[in-house]
Amino acid sequence: MMAQNEAGGNHSWSKLSDKSLLSSAGLYQKDLKTGRSGLTLAAILLFGKDETIINAIPHHRTDAILRRINLDRYDDRDDIRTNLIESYDRLMSFIKKHLPDPFYLEDDKRVSLRNKIFREAIANILIHREFISPFPAKMVIAPDKVLFENASRPHGYGLIMPDTFSPFPKNPKIAKVFKEIGLADELGSGVRNLFKYSKIYSNADPKIIEGDIFKIIIKVPETTPQITPKDKEIEKIVEFCILPRSRDEIQTHIGIRDREYFRKEILIPLIEKELLGMTIPEKPKSSKQKYYKVTPQVTPQVTPQAEEIIEFCKTVRTRDEIQDYIKIKDREYFRKQILRPLIETGLLMLTLPEKPRSPKQKYYSLSNK
Numbered sequence: 001m002m003a004q005n006e007a008g009g010n011h012s013w014s015k016l017s018d019k020s021l022l023s024s025a026g027l028y029q030k031d032l033k034t035g036r037s038g039l040t041l042a043a044i045l046l047f048g049k050d051e052t053i054i055n056a057i058p059h060h061r062t063d064a065i066l067r068r069i070n071l072d073r074y075d076d077r078d079d080i081r082t083n084l085i086e087s088y089d090r091l092m093s094f095i096k097k098h099l100p101d102p103f104y105l106e107d108d109k110r111v112s113l114r115n116k117i118f119r120e121a122i123a124n125i126l127i128h129r130e131f132i133s134p135f136p137a138k139m140v141i142a143p144d145k146v147l148f149e150n151a152s153r154p155h156g157y158g159l160i161m162p163d164t165f166s167p168f169p170k171n172p173k174i175a176k177v178f179k180e181i182g183l184a185d186e187l188g189s190g191v192r193n194l195f196k197y198s199k200i201y202s203n204a205d206p207k208i209i210e211g212d213i214f215k216i217i218i219k220v221p222e223t224t225p226q227i228t229p230k231d232k233e234i235e236k237i238v239e240f241c242i243l244p245r246s247r248d249e250i251q252t253h254i255g256i257r258d259r260e261y262f263r264k265e266i267l268i269p270l271i272e273k274e275l276l277g278m279t280i281p282e283k284p285k286s287s288k289q290k291y292y293k294v295t296p297q298v299t300p301q302v303t304p305q306a307e308e309i310i311e312f313c314k315t316v317r318t319r320d321e322i323q324d325y326i327k328i329k330d331r332e333y334f335r336k337q338i339l340r341p342l343i344e345t346g347l348l349m350l351t352l353p354e355k356p357r358s359p360k361q362k363y364y365s366l367s368n369k
Contacts, residue, residue, distance in 0.1 A: 025180075026173045042173045045131065050082050051354060058353050059134040059346060062087050062125065064094040066141045073274065081353070084126045084174065088183055091122045091139055098141050100221055104200065116197040118146070121206075121216050123184040125150045128170040128214065134346030134366060135213065145219050152214035160208040162195045194218075234270065244279050244290035267291070281332045294336075309338070310347055313365040322363065339363075 022028035027043035030036070044056050053060055066076035078094050080087050092115075101114040125137050125148045133151030140147045155168045167188040169175055178184035185193065191208065194216075198206045204219035233254055240253050247259075247267070256262050270276040271291075279290040305326060312325050319331075319339065328334050342348040343363075351362040 025177055027177075040173070041131070042171065042177075044083075046084050046174060046177055048083050053083060054081065054354050057131060058349050059136070060131065062091065062137040062139070064091055064139045066094075066098050068141070068143050070275075084178075085181075085183075087126055088122055088178075091125075092118065094139070095122070095141075095146075099146070102201070102221070113197050113201045116193060117201055117206075117218060119183065120185070120190040120194045121146070121148050121218060123178055123190065124148070124214075124216065127175045127178055127184065128152065131171075134349070136344075136346070141220075145217055148216040148218075150214050152210070152212060154210050154212060154214070156210050158210060160191065160210055162192045165191065167191070233266070234275070237266070237270065238275050238293050241276055241291050241293045244292040246290050250291065277332075277336075305338070306342060306347065309342065310365040313348060313363055316351060316362045316364045318362050 019028060022039065022043055027040050027046070028037065029040055031038070041056060044052055045060075048056070060081060062080040064078040064080060065074045067074050069075050076098065078090055080090050082090070095114065095118045099114055099118075101112055104111050104113050122139070125139065129137055129150035130153050135151040137150040138148070153170060175184065179186065184190060194206050194208070198204065198218055202219040202221055206219070207215070207217040209215040209217075236254055237250055240250065245253075247262075250267075251257065251259070251262050256266070267276070271278065274294050276291045277294045278284060279292065280286045280288060283289070308326060309322060312322065319334075322339070323329065323331070323334050328338070339348070343350065346366070348363045348365060350356060351364065352358045352360060355361065
């Protein structure tokens with residue numbers, strides 16, 4: 001349907017069955033070694049259900065992050081683990097939610113500069129990444145720029161300029177589908193559009209950097225975040241909780257008497273955003289509960305302890321087995337300071353990624369696969 005609309009209602013794919021369409025696009029092929037026919041990995045990534053994609057590539061995800069006020073963590077986030085077509089829609093929605101779209105006319109017609117620029121960058125992060133790499137693709141909206149990062153198989157290193165670069169298709173079958181359904185332009189023209197419209201949007205050229213990690217940096221019009229009374233209240237609470245504080249102490253400190261309002265509108269959101277932690281996390285309603293400021297995680301180096309865990313997890317292990325192995329009893333400390341950083345950096349994988357809190361969850365290092 002998208003391809004038909006893009007072709008003005010007359011696309012050759014519209015007359016094909018699903019199987020014929022997939023074959024025509026090179027997404028359903030015969031294995032010359034086994035003689036068996038089936039869907040390619042590109043087909044799964046483009047159109048597959050979430051569980052099918054997770055089974056094929058457990059580490060597949062794209063992280064959309066807004067980082068304007070809370071520069072250590074994030075102000076908004078969308079952890080996207082779905083097919084590439086749906087991923088495109090969610091990333092564009094995230095951009096529309098958080099970036100301005102100034103009025104601009106081209107040939108007497110209103111043109112969305114925001115869409116012109118970010119459809120190209122988003123298509124690139126989805127089409128041209130190295131899918132076997134565990135490095136998560138990222139789109140980070142900062143106060144003055146948007147950063148895109150994805151793993152790549154580079155065909156050169158350094159800055160890409162529109163007048164000197166030679167386009168090279170990294171995943172041509174995925175690129176073809178994106179072009180046919182109108183989500184991407186011809187190879188090469190996207191880069192030229194990126195430079196053309198970025199200059200108008202923010203009076204600055206984008207930076208496109210080829211390497212093992214491919215990067216696009218797009219300057220955006222600076223927007224001063226509006227600090228609301230509630231934001232100031234949150235700041236005041238978090239700084240007050242450098243030392244563990246009781247609920248009553250926090251309410252007294254900020255002058256709020258309504259316990260239910262405080263719990264629902266302030267305390268629970270702070271815990272969910274991991275700005276505050278609980279001293280007794282296994283008993284959230286304990287009368288002895290206190291709350292403390294969570295120290296932001298820094299991407300860890302591969303420490304000797306991490307190396308031990310990675311080696312131990314060449315065989316699939318449970319959380320308890322890993323804790324016993326490294327002799328750490330505190331489950332909350334282990335989860336936040338050790339396990340989660342190893343998962344976020346792709347050093348440990350989940351056997352049930354679609355159910356991260358499953359009691360049957362186990363972990364393995366990439367060298368096991």
